Amino acid sequence: MNLTLKIWRQQNSNDKGKMVDYQISDVSGDMSFLEMLDVLNEDLISKDETPVAFDHDCREGICGMCSLHINGEPHGPDRGITTCQLHMRSFKDGDTIYIEPFRAKAFPIIKDLVVDRSAFDRIQQSGAYVSVNTSGNTQDANSIPVPKEDADMAFDAATCIGCGACVAACKNSSAMLFVSAKVSQFALLPQGKVEAKKRVQDMVHQMDEEGFGNCSNTGACEAECPKGISLENIARMNRELISAKAAVKH
Amino acid sequence: MSKSGLFKSSIGRKFAMALSALFLMIFLLQHLVINITAVISPDTFNELSHFMGTNPLVQFFAQPILIFAVVFHFVMGFILEIRNRTARPVSYNKFNGSANSTWMSRNMIISGLVILAFLVLHFIDFWFPEINTKYIVGDTSGLHHGEYRYYPELLAKFANPARVIAYIVAFVLLALHLMHGFGSAFQSMGQNNKYIDGLKKFGVIYSIAVPLGFILIAVVLYVTTLN
Numbered sequence: 225m226n227l228t229l230k231i232w233r234q235q236n237s238n239d240k241g242k243m244v245d246y247q248i249s250d251v252s253g254d255m256s257f258l259e260m261l262d263v264l265n266e267d268l269i270s271k272d273e274t275p276v277a278f279d280h281d282c283r284e285g286i287c288g289m290c291s292l293h294i295n296g297e298p299h300g301p302d303r304g305i306t307t308c309q310l311h312m313r314s315f316k317d318g319d320t321i322y323i324e325p326f327r328a329k330a331f332p333i334i335k336d337l338v339v340d341r342s343a344f345d346r347i348q349q350s351g352a353y354v355s356v357n358t359s360g361n362t363q364d365a366n367s368i369p370v371p372k373e374d375a376d377m378a379f380d381a382a383t384c385i386g387c388g389a390c391v392a393a394c395k396n397s398s399a400m401l402f403v404s405a406k407v408s409q410f411a412l413l414p415q416g417k418v419e420a421k422k423r424v425q426d427m428v429h430q431m432d433e434e435g436f437g438n439c440s441n442t443g444a445c446e447a448e449c450p451k452g453i454s455l456e457n458i459a460r461m462n463r464e465l466i467s468a469k470a471a472v473k474h
Numbered sequence: 475m476s477k478s479g480l481f482k483s484s485i486g487r488k489f490a491m492a493l494s495a496l497f498l499m500i501f502l503l504q505h506l507v508i509n510i511t512a513v514i515s516p517d518t519f520n521e522l523s524h525f526m527g528t529n530p531l532v533q534f535f536a537q538p539i540l541i542f543a544v545v546f547h548f549v550m551g552f553i554l555e556i557r558n559r560t561a562r563p564v565s566y567n568k569f570n571g572s573a574n575s576t577w578m579s580r581n582m583i584i585s586g587l588v589i590l591a592f593l594v595l596h597f598i599d600f601w602f603p604e605i606n607t608k609y610i611v612g613d614t615s616g617l618h619h620g621e622y623r624y625y626p627e628l629l630a631k632f633a634n635p636a637r638v639i640a641y642i643v644a645f646v647l648l649a650l651h652l653m654h655g656f657g658s659a660f661q662s663m664g665q666n667n668k669y670i671d672g673l674k675k676f677g678v679i680y681s682i683a684v685p686l687g688f689i690l691i692a693v694v695l696y697v698t699t700l701n
Contacts, residue, residue: 230567243567296570322568329561395571395580396558398484428483437561438484438554440579441658447574456666462485463664469480 225251225317229264231276232324234333241333243322253313257300258283258290260312261323277336283308285450288385291392292337293324298389298448306387306450326388328397330434343434344386344402350430351423352406354415365415374412381408383451390445390453396437401445403431404461405453411464421468428465484557485662487550492659494547499656499680501540506684509691512628520622527604527624528614548590555583578654585651592644599631632695641692645685652681 226249234241248264255263258280265275281289290307294300300310315321323337331339356362370378382405390401407424410416416423439458446455480486508526512519526532571580578585608614616622632638656677660670 232567241564293566293568296566296568297573301573324566324568327562327564327566329563393574395562395569395575397561398558400484428485432484435561436484437558438488439662440558440582441654441661442571442575442579444571444574455661459661459664459666461664462489462662465483465485466480466489466664469483469486 225253225312225315225319227251227260227315227318228320230320230322231337233276233336234325236335237332243324251312253311255312256283256308257292257294257310257312258308277334277338279338280308285309286385288387291326291339291341291388293322293326293392295322298326298392299387299450303447304450304452306385306389309450326392328388328391328436330397330399330436331388331391339388341386341388343436344388344399346434347399347403347427347430348386348406351419351426352410354410355419356415368414370413378409378412381405381412381453381457384409384449384453385451387450389448389450391436393444393448394437394440395442395444396440398439398445399431399434399436400439400458400461401449401453401455403427404457407461407464408457411460420464421471424461424464425468428461487554488662491547491550491554492662494543494550495655495659497539497543498547499652499659501543502684506687509688512625513691513694516625519628520616520624523624524616524622527608527616544593548586551583551586576654578650579658582651582654585647588644588647589651592640592648595637595640595644599637603627629695629699632692633699635696638692638696642689645689645692648688649681649685652685653678656681 226247229246229248230243231246232241233244246264248260248267251260251263258278261276261278268275279289279291281287283290285306285308288306290299292299292307294307294310299305299307300314302310302314325331325333325337325339326341328339330343331341333339384402384405386402388402391397391399394400407427410423411420441455441458443455446453481490508519508522511522616624618626657670657674660666660673665673
């Protein structure tokens with residue numbers, strides 16, 4: 225199929241950037257979206273033009289590295305997948321495809337479609353861990369009883385790959401779905417409960433510091449999340465924070 | 475370690491929005507009940523209006539709380555909106571919001587602004603004249619030529635079809651605002667549990683029934699003035 229691509233080109237973080245049109249032909253429906261961009265880049269390189277910079281790593285939907293806002297939605301029009309799992313058969317011959325970076329103040333553009341998502345790392349570092357002494361006498365995790373339902377919910381929350389689609393989809397660039405998944409995966413387990421009050425406060429504080437917007441409960445994040453992280457996690461985080469703030473006087 | 479209080483955090487602010495919203499939704503129901511009496515029993519409407527307008531507990535306790543809740547809900551709404559807009563300084567060339575969310579949920583600020591404009595009209599229509607009559611002129615009798623003035627004053631306002639249309643438009647936007655706001659308030663308070671589906675269904679009924687009630691009353695009052 226032949227396609228028109230409208231791609232955001234920006235040389236560096238200081239450049240203003242603009243949409244640039246590209247024509248691409250002989251695209252196979254069996255190509256992944258990233259493979260289609262690889263073909264475009266080979267063509268650009270052969271013409272001595274600068275290839276389009278985009279993030280990618282595992283290309284099998286588990287690393288959370290690929291991003292891209294495709295035709296107005298993060299990871300494109302299909303549900304429950306990352307951009308590397310999106311195939312060109314989802315498009316038609318003659319289509320025009322808008323390809324933009326994930327946009328948020330907290331995700332500054334490095335180049336073209338590559339954004340700096342280290343805000344997520346800093347949120348993780350602010351509390352998404354369990355402080356356990358690992359000097360050799362650590363208790364076997366399996367010896368702590370965990371209700372199956374809690375384990376399942378914690379596991380579901382832990383499947384978040386931190387890709388940032390929730391931020392990209394949200395009209396407010398809110399990171400609530402990501403942060404709530406990370407808060408939940410610990411809050412639901414006995415090992416995480418010990419530090420739960422401090423954790424949720426620190427992570428929400430860091431989230432606010434990074435410049436993400438508020439949650440308007442539109443549900444766009446849940447709909448676009450490649451891992452199907454549920455809004456229930458956001459409600460849980462709200463509960464956790466409200467009760468933690470009510471209980472702890474700083 | 476965060477040192478900030480609850481209402482300095484994004485979640486705390488949304489929690490405060492939800493609390494004020496719940497209070498306002500209860501008020502709305504009470505307002506509707508009194509308005510219904512205007513249609514079915516003008517005498518009851520007059521008596522209720524006089525009671526609400528002169529009872530010290532309503533006037534000097536409930537009314538200030540209500541005004542605070544209204545002002546708080548709007549001011550906090552603007553504070554949240556400004557923060558939300560600054561969170562994405564460069565917007566998308568293509569943003570397909572309808573693919574993953576409802577119009578109502580994405581445009582609470584628009585429906586909110588229409589409701590704010592309506593409140594300005596509503597205050598000019600009823601609240602300011604009431605405050606003037608009672609506390610500036612000093613007439614708390616509620617009477618005009620020996621009869622209760624509330625119902626005739628109400629009818630006089632709704633004789634104007636332009637006002638009736640403005641009210642209808644505002645209440646349609648209120649319905650849209652509530653349609654998202656009702657369920658959203660519970661989510662903001664962390665109440666996404668086994669009751670949430672039922673609550674959301676109740677929210678839809680509330681969001682349609684209450685504004686529709688206000689609309690029907692406005693229309694009935696207008697029709698009454700034609701006779």
